[in-house]
Amino acid sequence: MNLIEHFLRLYYLRRMKVRPSEEHIKEMAELIDCGFVCHFNTETGEIVQVPDQSHPYVDMSLWEEDLSELEDESEKFIFIDSVSSRDGYQIMKDFALSLNKGRLKNKLLKALERKKPFRNFGDIMRYEDEMRDEWFKFKTAAYQEHVRAQIKMHEEEEMDYEYDEDDYEYDEPMNLSEIKGTYRMDDGTPVNPDDHPKPSLCLLCKKNDDPNEEILCNLNRMDQLGAKEFICAAHVPVFSEN
Numbered sequence: 001m002n003l004i005e006h007f008l009r010l011y012y013l014r015r016m017k018v019r020p021s022e023e024h025i026k027e028m029a030e031l032i033d034c035g036f037v038c039h040f041n042t043e044t045g046e047i048v049q050v051p052d053q054s055h056p057y058v059d060m061s062l063w064e065e066d067l068s069e070l071e072d073e074s075e076k077f078i079f080i081d082s083v084s085s086r087d088g089y090q091i092m093k094d095f096a097l098s099l100n101k102g103r104l105k106n107k108l109l110k111a112l113e114r115k116k117p118f119r120n121f122g123d124i125m126r127y128e129d130e131m132r133d134e135w136f137k138f139k140t141a142a143y144q145e146h147v148r149a150q151i152k153m154h155e156e157e158e159m160d161y162e163y164d165e166d167d168y169e170y171d172e173p174m175n176l177s178e179i180k181g182t183y184r185m186d187d188g189t190p191v192n193p194d195d196h197p198k199p200s201l202c203l204l205c206k207k208n209d210d211p212n213e214e215i216l217c218n219l220n221r222m223d224q225l226g227a228k229e230f231i232c233a234a235h236v237p238v239f240s241e242n
Contacts, residue, residue, distance in 0.1 A: 018045045019233055020078070020151055028080050029143035038080040039070050040151075052082045078154045080147055091142045092121045095135055104131060191225070193218045199230040206236040 020028070020040050028038040028047060036049040050066050051058045060067065070077060083091070089112070096108035104124075111120035125135050198208070202221065207213040216234070224230055 018042050019155075020045075020147075025144050025147045025151075028147045029140065032080065032082055032147070033139070033143055035082075037082050038147075039077040040080065041076055042078060043076050048077070054082070078151060080150050083143060083146055087146065089117060091139060092117070094142070095138045098138070099131075104128060191222055193222060196221070196225065201230055201232055201235055204238050205232070206238055207234070 019042075024040065024045065024047065028040070028049075031038055031047070031049045035052055037052050039048040039050075040046075041048065048066055048070060050063045050070070051060065053060060092108070093112055096105055096112065099105040099108070107124055108121060111117065111124055114120055125132055128135075198221065202208050202217065207217065220232055220234075221230070
């Protein structure tokens with residue numbers, strides 16, 4: 001793979017993929033809480049859920065069609081795994097620690113130190129009518145954060161390529177400034193990004209004027225010259241906390 005192919009691959013990942021929305025994240029968090037693992041289709045936005053195979057007594061033969069699709073087209077999907085036992089335990093402990101000092105806090109912390117902490121915790125919360133809703137809210141928020149973390153990890157794996165000269169083959173010496181300067185349309189017409197004003201979406205993006213993003217941003221802008229609406233799946237608002 002040469003350097004241009006490398007940038008084009010990054011551009012494809014940046015430009016074409018559908019990213020999970022907050023509604024997608026909420027739905028996947030609920031499915032995980034119900035014992036499923038999720039696969040988010042980055043081309044259609046569809047969520048494919050299958051049972052967590054680590055659970056006993058799961059008949060996976062009922063899900064053969066979905067499993068076959070996931071195996072054949074795995075590159076399209078973001079895999080969202082279930083919450084591990086260790087993380088589930090930590091969520092319960094964090095909830096207990098978040099409570100004000102009192103009977104329930106001490107009771108939960110002691111229950112988590114004994115054998116079968118999940119059962120102990122559930123048995124206590126079953127009779128805590130006033131705090132049960134607070135626990136469900138806390139758990140829901142934690143599961144949603146679990147989904148966000150896995151999405152972020154997937155995107156970093158896809159996008160964060162470390163350049164290594166040994167990974168590339170060159171037909172002739174290549175000057176990176178030549179790649180940055182002039183681009184060519186599909187018909188071969190040369191075009192210079194500096195000759196075209198940046199869309200307002202770019203000006204309000206954290207990545208604007210970031211030299212590490214310049215090539216990808218230019219490829220995206222030049223590809224949409226003349227379009228009625230400029231679209232960028234990688235847009236990060238200036239005022240975003242991320």
